[in-house]
Each structure stands twice: as C-alpha cells, then as structure tokens.
Amino acid sequence: MNRILLMILQRFGLGLLTLFVVSIIIFVGVEFLPGDIAEALLGQGASPENVAALRHELGLDRPAHIRYIDWWAGVLQGDLGTSLANRRDIAELITFRLSNTLFLALTAAAISVPLAILFGILAALYRNSAYDRSVNVITLGAVSAPEFLTAYVLILYFSVKLGWFPSLSNIDQDTSFIDKLHQVALPAITLMGVILAYMMRMVRASIINLLASAYIEMAHLKGMPKFRVIVKHALPNAWAPIANIIAISLAYLVVGVVVVEVVFIYPGLGQLMVDSVSNRDIPVVQACSMIFAGTYILLNLTADIVSICTNPRLLHPK
Amino acid sequence: MNDPLLEIRNLQIDGESDEIWHEIIKGIDLNLDRGEVLGLIGESGAGKSTLGLAAMNFVRPGCRIRGGSIRFDGQELTEQSELTLRKLRGVRIAYVAQSAAASFNPAHQLIDQFSEIPVVHGVKSRREAEKDAKDLYSRVLLPDPDGIGYRYPHQVSGGQLQRAMTAMALSCRPDLIIFDEPTTALDVTTQIEVLTTIRDIVREFNTAAIYISHDLAVVAQMADRIMVLRYGELVEEATTREMMSSPKMEYTKSLWAVRSFKKEAETVASAMSPVVKVNSVTAGYGSEDILKEVSFEIHRGQTVAIVGESGSGKSTAARVITGLLPPRVGDIQLNGKILPKSFKARNKEQLRHVQMIYQMADTALNPRQRIRNIIGRPLTFYLGLTGKQKEARIRELLSLIELEPDLYIDRFPDELSGGQKQRVSIARALAAEPEFIICDEVTSALDQLVAEGILRLLDRLQREFNLAYMFITHDLATVKAIADNVVVMLQGKIVEQGSKTEIFSPPHHDYTELLLSSVPEMDPDWLNELIAHREKHGVMSSTSIS
Structure with a gap:
C-alpha cells in the first residue's frame, strides 16, 4: 500500500512542478505580446503621459520578475489579485465563471462518458458489423467537423428554425438548474460531438486490443457468453487505458470549451480568458490558465491513480 | 462396440494473411476413443494447435473451417449453433493452453476463474464449485490447496499455474481435454511434475485427451497413439510404441534422428590463459x-x-x-x-x-x-x-x-x-x-x-x-x-x-542428477520408471536441494 501511496505522491509533486512551469510560460508569453493594459484601456489616441501615469498606478512600470514574484506571494496567501481592467477581485470574478464552465463541462461529460463506453464496447463486440461500420463513419465525421461549424449548424436548426433552444446562453446567478440545463443544451451537444466520438473510438480500440489476449481466448474456450467475456474478462483489464482516454477527453472539455463559449457567448472561464488576453489583463490570464492547467493535471493524476489501483500486480503484491 | 468420442473427417481449415486465404489443415481425419490419449506432433506451422482447437469447433480469428466434419459424441459440431457449442465448451470439452501465465486473466483470483465454468454453465453452485476447486487443487498437488485459489495469477509460479489450469479444465469433468503444449514453457524439472500430474489425472478421471507438443519424448510419455503432422497434412499415425520403435516415413525418421548431432571431439582447455x-x-x-x-x-x-x-x-x-x-x-x-x-x-x-x-x-x-x-x-x-x-x-x-x-x-x-x-x-x-x-x-x-x-x-x-x-x-x-x-x-x-x-x-551432484534424470527420453516407459525410481529414493525437487 505504501508503494502505491508513494507513487501517487510522486505524481502529485510532478503536477505541482508542471503548474509552476506553466505559470512562468504564461507570464512570459503575455509579456511578449505587443502593448499592455494601459494602452488597451486608454485606446490609441491616449497621450504617452497618461499611459505612463496609468502604468505607474497599476504597478506595471516595475520590472517583470518583481511583478511575477509579487504575484506568487499573493497566490501563496490565497490572494489571486485584482483585475487590472475593472479592479474587481479576481477570485470573485472567476468563481461565477468557473462554476458556469464546470456546469457546461460536467453536463457534457455526464452524458458522453457512459455513452462512449457503452457504444465503444458494443462496437468492439460486434466488430465489422453494420453497427460498427456506421458508428465508425458517424464518429469520424463528428471528430473531423470543427466545433464552431457544429455549433453554428446546431444554432441554425435548433434555435433559428425550430426555436427549441436559445442561441445565446443567458446565465446569471439566479438562473434555476432546469433553466440552466436548457441554456447549456446546444453548447453541451457541440462539445459532446467531439469527445463522445473520440472516446468511443479509443474505448473500442483498447477493448479490441485486449480481445486478442490469450485469456480472452481461454474465456471463450471455457464457453463463457460473449457479453460476460467483455464485462468480466476484458473490462477489468481495460480500466487503465479507458481512464486515460476519459481523463484526456475531460481535460479537453474544460480547456476546449473556449471556442464553444465564444460562439454561444456563454459566461464561462474561456470567454473571460479570451477577453483578458486581448486586454493584456495579466493577473486574470494567469489565474485562468492556472485553473485550466490545474484541471488538466488533476484529471491526468486521477487517470494515473485509476490505472495504479486497477493493476492487480500493484494491488496484490507477491 | 460404441462409437468413437471424436471423429474428424476430411477437415479443411483456411487461414488468412494479407487478404489471401490459404490452407492450414488440408483434409485430416482423426479418431479418438473415450479415455484415449492421442498425441499430435509436428514442427511449428504444422497445424497442431489449429487441429486441436477444431475439436471444439473453434477457430482463431482470421481462420475458417472450409470443409469436413467434426463429430463429437454423435453430434455434428460444424452444424451446431453458437449457443450449443458454447454449452459444450468448458463442460464436455476443455482446453489447457500453452502459456498458463497468459491464459489466466490477471484481474481475477484463480478460484474465480475456476468456479465461473460450473457456475455459468449451471452445473454447480458457487459454493460447491469452490469446494471442488480446492479438492482438485490438492489432486494436482498444488501447495496449500485451500488457499492458493485466492491468489492472483502473478502471485503463483509458472508450473503451479499450469497445474491450476489443468484443475480448471477438470471443473466440469469433461469427456475430452485438449492439452496444447502445456509444458513447453516450463523447466525440465517442473515439466516432470506437471506431466506426471496430467497423466495421473487423465487416467483417474478416464478423460480422453489430445496432447499437442513438438517434443517427441514428451508425447511418448503421454500418448497411447501418435499422429505426426507436417504442413497441415498427416504424415504418419501409429500407436506410440510402434511409432517409437519403427517410424515408417522419412520425415518421421528425421524427427527421431534430430538429437544425433554431436561435436567431434572435446576441446581440452589449453595451458594458455583463458579468453x-x-x-x-x-x-x-x-x-x-x-x-x-x-x-x-x-x-x-x-x-x-x-x-x-x-x-x-x-x-x-x-x-x-x-x-x-x-x-x-x-x-x-x-x-x-x-x-x-x-x-x-x-x-x-x-x-x-x-x-x-x-x-x-x-x-x-x-x-x-x-x-x-x-x-x-x-x-x-x-x-x-x-x-x-x-x-x-x-x-x-x-x-x-x-x-x-x-x-x-x-x-x-x-x-x-x-x-x-x-x-x-x-x-x-x-x-x-x-x-x-x-x-x-x-x-x-x-x-x-x-x-x-x-x-x-x-x-x-x-x-x-x-x-x-x-x-x-x-x-x-x-x-x-x-x-x-x-x-x-x-x-x-x-x-x-x-x-x-x-x-x-556419475557420480553426480544431487541437482545435476535431478536435471539429467528429468530430461524426457524417447522410451515410452521412461516417465513410469523415473517416478517409480524417485518414489523409492525419496522425491526430489530443485527447491528441496538448495
């Protein structure tokens, strides 16, 4: 058990290190962008004196590494700082956005993960059947279509022509759960299109890979029903690859949500980040990207833990 | 006189590679009586395993049965539905694979994999099955028969897994067991133990068996009758003793002669310093x-x-x-x-x-x-x-x-x-x-x-x-x-x-003696004599020496 715990701790430490590196890259990246928030706020007609005054006021005239260290000092004390653009507390600014993004991502995940596993298993089970082939073609199409295209097509049919769902997501603090579901329907479906297809294909591939094992042949030769062979003999050995597939898909969901949020003007984290980048609002960009990176790392960590915990060799040492 | 247990007539099996079908089994006949042990021997690619699996009307992916008939206990298997075949497999015909380490599912305990056969086929309850498993584990001489079933495959040695697999094959007391090179992956000293177990079990339960191997000496110990295969065709068939003493076909003779190569003379170490x-x-x-x-x-x-x-x-x-x-x-x-x-x-x-x-x-x-x-x-x-x-x-x-x-x-x-x-x-x-x-x-x-x-x-x-x-x-x-x-x-x-x-x-070190005496010889009585000899002088194993 200690060995497993040690492995998990190692992964966790590695995750923190990655997070640190990400923060440097983002900070340096935004620094390199031409212009800064002072210019962005005051517009092109502003006089150099005004810009310099605003820079001084915002503390932007200090050297970059000082600002970076300052930022970390704040973060370690639980203070993400204030937005340079509107002077609001970032933590407050982000909480609402983050909860919206998570709501959208979780809705998409809750529907697509079980469906992907089910469809993937069925496709593996009835390999090369009409079902398998058609699912393959459809999913290939879904993966290949760019999200914004899917999004606009969905808007065209379901909100403009049929009027079932709103084309823009109007969500605020008081929106009820049911209403929220209604609002996120189209963005969620857009997201699902991609990850469902991807996950399904990967689940199918990893199950088929397992089906070539000697112990699967043995299960058939023991006269086990097909369904039992899959569920009892293949699936327990497939959790590790499947967990990895799901983790990557979910990470994609949270991060790839940006495009979808922009199309549907959905008040999520992705949209906030896009706005902040164009404003050069470094603290907000930093906070958003740390959340995205953290999610990514956390999901991959979970996948690692699942693979460790489903490996009988690690779970039941000699 | 009753019918043979298994009767294969003019069996043809094709295999696919690069989208071209070619024959793997080219019209083979095979008869097997109840309680009889048939040895299938040949080099790799001879079609031994394919033929063995065909006795269950099973072909590996990428293969197909093109023609011929497989009659098991009066039933024509090639005409049966998948469901009927499934109910036959594991219950009346069982299979013991070459690599037990790969053929046991790494995710489940041995006893789960044993019990699932009688339980799923509705032969025994889970409790009866577990009791029977422990009984069989002790019959195949596994150490700690009451506890070993609760281990996972990676916690058990290769020789023990092979015995556990033999026990598993017996779970429904089948009429026929197919042994596909069950000892090839084992050391000679372990091989002896597994061979003895398999032979005793087959006799005790009067089970018919098809024993597949590329090792003549091993087959000679196990089989009543031997079929020699090459390129998917039958080369020669005879009772074991007849086949060992007077092989008729050139190919069979060449197989027998293989071990005849010997270096001309021993090179004595020179006085010079070693390389x-x-x-x-x-x-x-x-x-x-x-x-x-x-x-x-x-x-x-x-x-x-x-x-x-x-x-x-x-x-x-x-x-x-x-x-x-x-x-x-x-x-x-x-x-x-x-x-x-x-x-x-x-x-x-x-x-x-x-x-x-x-x-x-x-x-x-x-x-x-x-x-x-x-x-x-x-x-x-x-x-x-x-x-x-x-x-x-x-x-x-x-x-x-x-x-x-x-x-x-x-x-x-x-x-x-x-x-x-x-x-x-x-x-x-x-x-x-x-x-x-x-x-x-x-x-x-x-x-x-x-x-x-x-x-x-x-x-x-x-x-x-x-x-x-x-x-x-x-x-x-x-x-x-x-x-x-x-x-x-x-x-x-x-x-x-x-x-x-x-x-x-001689005289040998104890372990050398054990190693040397464990190498199967062409003599069909070799295993009997060896076991008798070892029982008389006390059983030895590599662990008891060290």
Missing part, C-alpha cells in the same frame, strides 16, 4: 543478489555450457560479462586483463571481442533494416570498413552462414525464416571478428531440425575461427551435443562444473 575469466562475481538487481560468487573460465576454441532452470542466473551472468549489468563484487577478465565493469567504460577493442547472439532473432534484428545494414553496421563500427571492402565482407559473411549473398543481402528480416534470422544474428556477431561469443538460448525458439542446423553451423565456425562460446541453455540435449565444459547453476550459485564427460558421468 574470458569470471572471477567470483556477485551481481543482481535492486537489493537482491541474482549471482552469488560465480567463477568460471572459457578458453579459445572451447564451448562452455551454462545450464540451469529459469531464475538460476544464467542470463544474468551473460549480462555481467557484456557489461550490461555491472557486478557488485568480482571482475571479468578478457585475455588476462580486467574489463571495466560497465560496457560504457569499455573501449571498442574490448567491446568487439565480446559478442552476443540472442534467443529471439525476431526481436534481436531491426525489422526496418536490410540484411546488408544489419551485418554491415558492426563492420563499419568496429573495423572501419566502408564501400567495396565492406560489401565484399558482407557477402563473405553471408556465404559463411550458408545464405546465398545475391539472394539475401537486400532482404528484410521479415522475409527470412526463423532459422535464417538466427543465422543472420550469427553473422552479425561474427562481423566484429570476436574471440568470444555468448549464445543465449539460441536454439530454444527453433524447431529441432532447424536448431540442429544452427548447432552444426556454430560448431563449424568455432573450428574455423577458434572461437570461444558461452552457451546458455536449459536444454540438456543441446549441452550434450555441443559443450566441452559444463557449468551447472542453481539459484545464482554454481553447484558443479567440469568437463562434459565428468558432468555427464
């Missing part, structure tokens, strides 16, 4: 010592065979000599000079003189390189040959290993047979013009006839170039054929070493 000297080496991985104070030497023109079971440290010794695993204590000398412990610290000359040939030529040769590059690389690396000189030398080496240069120089490894690939590995080692070559189980993956060709080639090259060989093997027949000196290893220690004559003539 390689292993000097009280202790080495291992992590905190564990795999080799414990091992010392031996190899002289020019001499073959030293390192013999022992898996886990005895044979391959670790090779890794230490090549510098892949630096020893903890002790050193390796090449022509009297101490070699740096790690290969990284050795110079080109030192590297050049220690070459290696591996067991699996498939994985030892880069599949994306042509033979020209595989052999040419060491020529450039060690000897600086380029251009025409290099080309000429490659051709020379190919002729040496008896492959026509024009035909083979531009091929990829995939376009060669197993034996030819091993020959290319030999040429690659030879290209460095070494004094010493380590041969790690070089013939174990090959069919006997092909293996013999390799042994003859190695022997000829040794005489021509005065090479020293270290020959790692678990196969004592090979040792008898090719060795001058023998080193017997057990659990990381050398239990005995000396000239071949010394080692192979």
